[in-house]
Amino acid sequence: GAGVSQSPSNKVTEKGKDVELRCDPISGHTALYWYRQSLGQGLEFLIYFQGNSAPDKSGLPSDRFSAERTGGSVSTLTIQRTQQEDSAVYLCASSPVGERLQALHFGNGTRLTVT
Amino acid sequence: GQNIDQPTEMTATEGAIVQINCTYQTSGFNGLFWYQQHAGEAPTFLSYNVLDGLEEKGRFSSFLSRSKGYSYLLLKELQMKDSASYLCAVNGGFNDYKLSFGAGTTVTVRA
Numbered sequence: 001g002a003g004v005s006q007s008p009s010n011k012v013t014e015k016g017k018d019v020e021l022r023c024d025p026i027s028g029h030t031a032l033y034w035y036r037q038s039l040g041q042g043l044e045f046l047i048y049f050q051g052n053s054a055p056d057k058s059g060l061p062s063d064r065f066s067a068e069r070t071g072g073s074v075s076t077l078t079i080q081r082t083q084q085e086d087s088a089v090y091l092c093a094s095s096p097v098g099e100r101l102q103a104l105h106f107g108n109g110t111r112l113t114v115t
Numbered sequence: 116g117q118n119i120d121q122p123t124e125m126t127a128t129e130g131a132i133v134q135i136n137c138t139y140q141t142s143g144f145n146g147l148f149w150y151q152q153h154a155g156e157a158p159t160f161l162s163y164n165v166l167d168g169l170e171e172k173g174r175f176s177s178f179l180s181r182s183k184g185y186s187y188l189l190l191k192e193l194q195m196k197d198s199a200s201y202l203c204a205v206n207g208g209f210n211d212y213k214l215s216f217g218a219g220t221t222v223t224v225r226a
């Protein structure tokens with residue numbers, strides 16, 4: 001069975017360039033999350049999707065960050081004009097929706113390095 | 116806001132028991148999760164507590180006290196493969212569909 005798939009697994013970019021990170025959630029999971037993890041830090045919430053809408057974008061650190069989800073499936077996280085402090089592992093997770101929050105299923109992440 | 120604290124590092128011997136504590140102060144509470152994360156890999160779900168008490172799953176158990184804002188993860192009969200980071204995460208309420216994570220506890224198991 002397929003888990004959460006993220007691409008690319010590694011991305012090196014120059015400061016000031018835009019990057020797109022992709023997440024393919026588990027089929028049938030309507031909830032999708034983006035987190036980022038910096039070295040030695042906990043997982044930092046970025047954004048939550050329910051279907052194609054994002055009721056919680058409270059974790060996006062600046063207007064350089066945006067995300068969309070289409071067809072209730074694939075999601076793309078875009079970082080414009082990347083900065084060195086954006087270097088981190090970006091993790092995507094999905095979950096089925098029920099009466100309560102269920103366990104998140106994480107992908108292996110995209111390691112972003114901004115030089 | 117959410118404040119979730121756990122120790123940074125713990126070391127234990129193969130075959131021993133280790134207890135990882137987690138304290139939280141959140142605006143609401145609707146469940147606490149523990150995840151395991153091996154270096155360079157995705158976090159994987161270990162346990163979930165929403166009511167007070169102990170949940171046991173094989174070698175791993177998790178305890179919750181909501182009145183104290185406290186949980187622990189107990190790892191018994193430690194194996195080398197248990198060397199990993201253990202993440203405590205809290206869901207903060209009925210209108211909150213995300214998890215807030217602590218910084219993680221790195222457990223090193225020595226022979």
